Amino acid sequence: MTTTDVLLAALGAVAIGAGWRVVSTRHVVRAGLWLVVALGAVAGSYLLLAAELVAWVQVLLYVGAVVVLLLFAVMLTRAPIGASADLDRPGWVGALVGTGAGLGLGALFLDGYRWQSVGRPSVGSAQLLGAEVFRHWVLPFEVVSVLLLAALIGAVVTSRPPAGGR
């Protein structure tokens, strides 16, 4: 167990704990905040895995933009500020499927990797990443740009007030 492992384990635990709070808390706003913690922990894991660009992009976009959007939506849909009791659907089906998915994937990975060890990857991946994107992944990059444009227009159109509006 190297330092990396310990830190990865710790950050993983933080992410899991925060994720659990996201799906179980009875305060809507607090769920958003716990999501920030979870996303931050994941970003930390990225740093440890020598994926700095991804980590900072994660912080920038996810923590910065997506969570803010979600909190805006919470406010615009007049979500209850305090605790509310009817946030969860009753029944065990969700728990079953969720547990099954998580355990299934975990078993798959355990079976695949056991206690293997790999060497720590080299640091400084930003330059490498840029070279890769603009050499081998140019077309998806452009397509994603178009997709972002479409999503932007779609969001504007969809959120227009109904015809004959207010």
Add this chain to the structure above:
Amino acid sequence: MHPVIPYLSASVLFGLGVYGVLARRNAVLLLMSVELMLNAVNLVLVTADATVRAELPAGGQVFALFVIVLAAAEVGVGLALILQLYRARATVAVDEVPLDEGER
């Protein structure tokens, strides 16, 4: 470094996300759970990039970047839809959306 640790964290996170999607009634909370799932997948991709020698180097991280971008786009459009739903029904509880109204 033992890659099984981040892999397991990602699996549990994914399971939590699935549970959240199925259990939460509020649409925004549902989207948050979807974000959890996407992050779990991203973690797997990045770990795989560090673990596996791929044909195209740093492929996992590139995928992770694309996923982040797509997640952002999805949240944008999804929230626009939720807004419209709220305007029409004054509620964002997903199990109160009738699907067979005005049919035939």
Add this chain to the structure above:
Amino acid sequence: MTWVAGALPAVPFLAALVGLVLPVRARTAAVALGVGGAFVALGLAVALAIHSGQIAGGWQIVDFGGLPVTASVRVDSVAALVAVAVTVVAAAVQVYSVSYLGHDDRYSPYAAQVSLFTAAMLLVVVSGDLIPLLVGWEVMGICSYLLIAHDRALPEAPGAAVKAFLVTRVGDVGFLVGIALLGLSAGSFRIADVLAAHYSPARLTLATLLLLAGVAGKSAQFPLHTWLPDAMAGPTPISALIHAATMVAAGVYVVARLYPLFLAAPATLATLGVVAAVTMLLGALAATAQDDIKRVLAWSTVSQIAYMSGALAVGAAPVALFHLLTHAAFKALLFLAAGCVIHAVGSNSMALMGGLRRYLPVTFWCFTVGLAALAGVPPFAGFWSKDAVLAAASAARDAGPVAGWVGWLVWLAGLATVLVTAWYATRVWLRTFFGGNRGDEEPHDADRLMLGPLVVLAVPAALLGLAGLAPGFAHRLGADRLVHLDAETVAPLACLAVGAALAWAAWRRDPAADPVRMLGRASAVFGRAFYLDDVQRALVVRPARALASLVRRGDESIVDGAVESTGRGTLGLGGALAGWHRAPLPRAATAVLGGALLIGLAAVALAGAR
């Protein structure tokens, strides 16, 4: 001369074909075709009869894998004589019909069908191959059906036509199987080959018994006799042609054609003897209690054909053919004369007749000749042929191709039938022509077109029997001598006298009443022909109808139901699936994620298994 024999069925057939395409109202052309065709055929038949010696020839039409079928003719003196009889009656009927159906507006198809029938019967007579014979046989059945149902205004006609067709069809199935069996065993369908081939006794008996089924159907023998009295719903000339002189005699003719086969199968002959004896008495007794004059004659036909079958059963085919020829003459005469009576009175019922000899003199004398021939009064034709049958039966008691008891049976039944025949013939004669007129109006005799054929047919009815005395005629029919006048002839004459006297005595007591009253309660039983029709209805018709309705219901509920329920089921399934698709979001999400989980597990399991 082969072409003459071939032309014999072909000429009426052509007349029929042309007649069938004529418009329904074209009377003159139809009359010309019908009468012309019949007379040309008559001329050809006479030419064949004059020519002595065998005519045979033809060509192969098809080969069923080693089993050839030929279109050939085989005309010997018997066939020629029968052909003459058929064409004479056909010509008489065609002429008679011109007047009898004078007010019928569907004369054209009628005449064409009569020509078609004549062609079919002549084909049966001259054919040298069993398959064309079968074709002619079946076409006769069709024409009989069409002609019985000719008068569409008559409510009982369609039912009678269907009954005739179906009952004879039952026999025809056996006939067909018998022919197939013979043809397969002989390796060919030509009559010459069939007669020359060798068969195992069991197969021969089976084949001949099956042929007997067809004979029983077409010749109205027990138990397939029930169609003939009902077939009287057809026009009277049809009854004369088809149901007196030709079609019903076709069965007897075919047995005579294939007689060497029957001689080698004593079991079949014994069966035929029993059937003949039963039918003789059945027909005669049923004729005693009928009120409809045509039904009396119909039952009389059943009984007289049984005489021919009886003669065949005791090994005397020439005698049977002799009676066939005389019967053709006098029965056709009787039917046509009855037609004149019906035409004059306007009804078939004898209760509305009486004293008609003053008003219908020519008809009266012709009818008298016919009845005398029927009853067997010497010197009319029927006496000679009936006496020949009885003589053959009594000879067969001691020696012959069949067991002695068959001869006894036929002889005794024949004698009893003579008595009963004399009784009912006298009853008809007295009830129709003597006493006071029980009808409404004053009847008048028919015109020359109807009376002419009557007079023409009265001649052979009176004199044909005397031809039996000529050895040349006997040789033509294949016998040494036909007529035996000895001490045994007294018996039938005595029965004749007794029967006639009984009927006359019963009539004398009360000329206006029906002499059948003397039979008491038996008259009801005889009138319903021993309720055999009802037996047939219960044993055959009802189960067939029940089976048919069962099949129909099965078809509607199971087959149709399967088809329709396929449609309904598909629609229902589609609706159910549509309902599932309208699941609210949480349930849809659960389905998607749960499904994905299951697929993943399955994939892992499969990959692990490999």
